[in-house]
Amino acid sequence: MSKDIFVYIEQRDRVIQNVSFELIGEARRLVAVSGGNVCGVLVGNNIASLAKEVVANGADKVFVVDNKELEYYTTECYAQAVTAVVRKHSPNAMLFGASTIGRDLAPRISARVHTGLTADCTDLKIDEEGNLFMTRPAFGGSLFATIACPDHRPQMSTVRPGVMKKVEYDTNRAGEIITEDVAIDATKFAVKIVEEVKETKAAVKIEDSKILVSMGRGLENNLAQVKNFATVIGGTVSCSRAVVDAGVWKSDRQVGQTGKTVRPDVYFAMGISGAVQHIAGMDGSDLIIAINKDKTAAIFNTAHLGIVGDATAIMPELEKEILARK
Amino acid sequence: MRIAVCIKQVPNTTEIKIDPVTNTLKRDGVPSIMNPDDKAALESALVLKDKYNAEVVVVTMGPPQAELILREAMSMGADEAFLVTDRAFAGSDTWATSTILAAALKKVGYDIIIGGRQAIDGDTAQVGPQIAEHLDIPQVTYVVEIDIDEKNNVCRVKKEFEDRYQIVEVKGKALFTVLSGMNEPRYMLVGGIVDQEEKAITVITVNDIEVDRGNIGLLGSPTKVKSSFSKTVDSNKELIELSPQEAAKVIADKLAEKHII
Ligand SMILES: Cc1cc2nc3c(=O)[nH]c(=O)nc-3n(C[C@H](O)[C@H](O)[C@H](O)COP(=O)(O)OP(=O)(O)OC[C@H]3O[C@@H](n4cnc5c(N)ncnc54)[C@H](O)[C@@H]3O)c2cc1C
Numbered sequence: 001m002s003k004d005i006f007v008y009i010e011q012r013d014r015v016i017q018n019v020s021f022e023l024i025g026e027a028r029r030l031v032a033v034s035g036g037n038v039c040g041v042l043v044g045n046n047i048a049s050l051a052k053e054v055v056a057n058g059a060d061k062v063f064v065v066d067n068k069e070l071e072y073y074t075t076e077c078y079a080q081a082v083t084a085v086v087r088k089h090s091p092n093a094m095l096f097g098a099s100t101i102g103r104d105l106a107p108r109i110s111a112r113v114h115t116g117l118t119a120d121c122t123d124l125k126i127d128e129e130g131n132l133f134m135t136r137p138a139f140g141g142s143l144f145a146t147i148a149c150p151d152h153r154p155q156m157s158t159v160r161p162g163v164m165k166k167v168e169y170d171t172n173r174a175g176e177i178i179t180e181d182v183a184i185d186a187t188k189f190a191v192k193i194v195e196e197v198k199e200t201k202a203a204v205k206i207e208d209s210k211i212l213v214s215m216g217r218g219l220e221n222n223l224a225q226v227k228n229f230a231t232v233i234g235g236t237v238s239c240s241r242a243v244v245d246a247g248v249w250k251s252d253r254q255v256g257q258t259g260k261t262v263r264p265d266v267y268f269a270m271g272i273s274g275a276v277q278h279i280a281g282m283d284g285s286d287l288i289i290a291i292n293k294d295k296t297a298a299i300f301n302t303a304h305l306g307i308v309g310d311a312t313a314i315m316p317e318l319e320k321e322i323l324a325r326k
Numbered sequence: 327m328r329i330a331v332c333i334k335q336v337p338n339t340t341e342i343k344i345d346p347v348t349n350t351l352k353r354d355g356v357p358s359i360m361n362p363d364d365k366a367a368l369e370s371a372l373v374l375k376d377k378y379n380a381e382v383v384v385v386t387m388g389p390p391q392a393e394l395i396l397r398e399a400m401s402m403g404a405d406e407a408f409l410v411t412d413r414a415f416a417g418s419d420t421w422a423t424s425t426i427l428a429a430a431l432k433k434v435g436y437d438i439i440i441g442g443r444q445a446i447d448g449d450t451a452q453v454g455p456q457i458a459e460h461l462d463i464p465q466v467t468y469v470v471e472i473d474i475d476e477k478n479n480v481c482r483v484k485k486e487f488e489d490r491y492q493i494v495e496v497k498g499k500a501l502f503t504v505l506s507g508m509n510e511p512r513y514m515l516v517g518g519i520v521d522q523e524e525k526a527i528t529v530i531t532v533n534d535i536e537v538d539r540g541n542i543g544l545l546g547s548p549t550k551v552k553s554s555f556s557k558t559v560d561s562n563k564e565l566i567e568l569s570p571q572e573a574a575k576v577i578a579d580k581l582a583e584k585h586i587i
Contacts, residue, residue, distance in 0.1 A: 111459035116548030317574035
């Protein structure tokens with residue numbers, strides 16, 4: 001049993017997904033306590049050249065399974081590849097992004113290697129012995145539970161995109177790239193892809209934005225004004241679920257327990273009351289500025305700067321200030 | 327074709343409140359419902375019943391009162407119902423739950439299994455894939471359309487990702503997990519309500535299935551809950567009540583301080 005922490009490196013069309021780099025960053029913080037290496041597990045077809053990106057983002061080692069059977073994601077062939085690497089190297093823990101792929105693959109592997117898996121973690125801690133303590137929301141975000149996996153290894157968890165922080169990208173970082181020869185058993189493939197269609201109307205990735213202008217029910221009827229303010233400040237508009245329910249935005253803009261988890265440099269919460277389910281998705285933001293008419297609104301408990309007032313009156317003034325200082 | 331649908335009884339999380347003193351869930355008086363994704367799974371199976379005369383059986387694991395959702399499922403049109411219940415199952419995590427359900431499903435018999443993607447009380451989305459692994463059958467998760475070609479023993483489904491979808495065909499036995507947006511579940515039928523009263527629910531206990539007792543319940547669960555809490559309020563706030571102009575200045579100063587403007 002090693003002390004190493006593995007991170008599943010999720011690539012789609014040979015592009016590594018941000019969440020994988022975030023998890024490497026988190027794994028770095030964990031091994032600083034527990035010891036061991038941070039190792040990426042990179043799986044796909046024609047992907048070996050991506051391994052150095054994984055190192056530049058903080059991995060000590062990258063295990064690469066490059067096989068033509070792995071051109072498209074299907075559960076069984078990816079599970080075989082990752083399981084082979086896990087069995088060979090016996091890591092202490094393994095982290096997956098809680099994407100549609102991570103949440104499909106991780107449970108399959110956990111059942112295969114007989115170990116515990118904790119879904120959608122928002123916080124990870126480790127002790128010097130390498131025991132991982134995984135915190136996740138339950139009951140729609142009303143409650144949080146901290147979960148351990150004392151007797152089985154690897155300790156596995158999925159973590160949502162946007163929750164953890166990357167480390168600085170450094171092309172000079174030293175790391176080892178190891179090619180793994182895995183025999184893939186194609187007789188097990190019962191799932192045949194008839195077609196795969198990319199949706200170019202591409203969901204907006206609010207989790208990648210550094211400035212989010214988030215609107216709640218209080219600004220439901222002020223969409224144009226909010227969009228304009230976001231343009232002036234160079235941010236992206238996100239929203240609460242109430243706004244999605246009202247049909248103003250689609251769910252790809254929703255922040256919170258059943259939406260996205262975000263961690264921008266600045267989060268404007270405007271006309272948002274601050275329900276726990278909303279807070280669960282944004283409380284890791286560097287600077288939270290809340291504007292709400294109601295001084296008892298719960299959002300002010302999470303905000304770093306709380307302004308009691310009418311957002312529709314403040315936005316135009318703030319635009320003037322920003323333009324004046326540019 | 328025999329379709330087994332896995333359903334779960336869950337507290338309606340929209341009505342859950344936290345007791346501010348004990349920091350625990352106030353479950354009293356919170357209604358129990360059939361988990362929304364599971365209800366979509368049932369509806370998709372009933373559509374296949376309407377179209378191809380498939381046989382639909384529902385399976386739930388839970389306490390005896392979970393019988394309620396089995397009755398509801400039969401009132402919607404399910405043909406048979408199985409209640410997997412035993413004290414020995416209590417405290418199971420997803421690994422142990424899937425071990426039990428896989429063993430129960432072997433006993434129930436199925437050509438395909440459909441379940442919801444995730445339950446609103448736990449939101450893990452793990453039990454489906456873990457059942458499939460224990461049964462050594464393929465899985466397709468995040469499914470929004472299912473059709474079957476019985477002659478060729480093939481299911482054709484649409485699977486969603488964040489940025490794309492796949493149309494896939496699966497030959498032979500398989501497990502699918504579906505999303506609640508995929509259909510509009512039907513209401514209970516008056517005839518169905520009357521019919522289900524006549525139908526018996528088959529109870530499956532630990533003695534009826536082949537499982538290693540070391541792999542189930544609290545002891546057989548690899549994961550253990552160490553503690554639970556609700557988010558406490560930290561007051562790191564600066565709360566300011568000003569005119570819009572002044573408020574704008576304060577915000578702009580803060581943004582400048584952080585080098586954002
Ligand atoms: C299982 C579950 C999951 C959920 N998941 C999510 C989730 O992921 N994300 C999410 O956001 N919610 C989620 N919710 C819903 C959540 O509980 C709240 O209902 C929702 O966040 C409320 O949205 P809101 O703050 O925009 O609206 P409201 O609560 O109605 O608040 C509107 C606020 O706007 C203020 N206001 C009005 N006019 C102005 C003005 N001119 N200027 C300034 N302030 C003004 C009001 O004072 C008020 O505080 C979930 C709920 C459940 C049960």
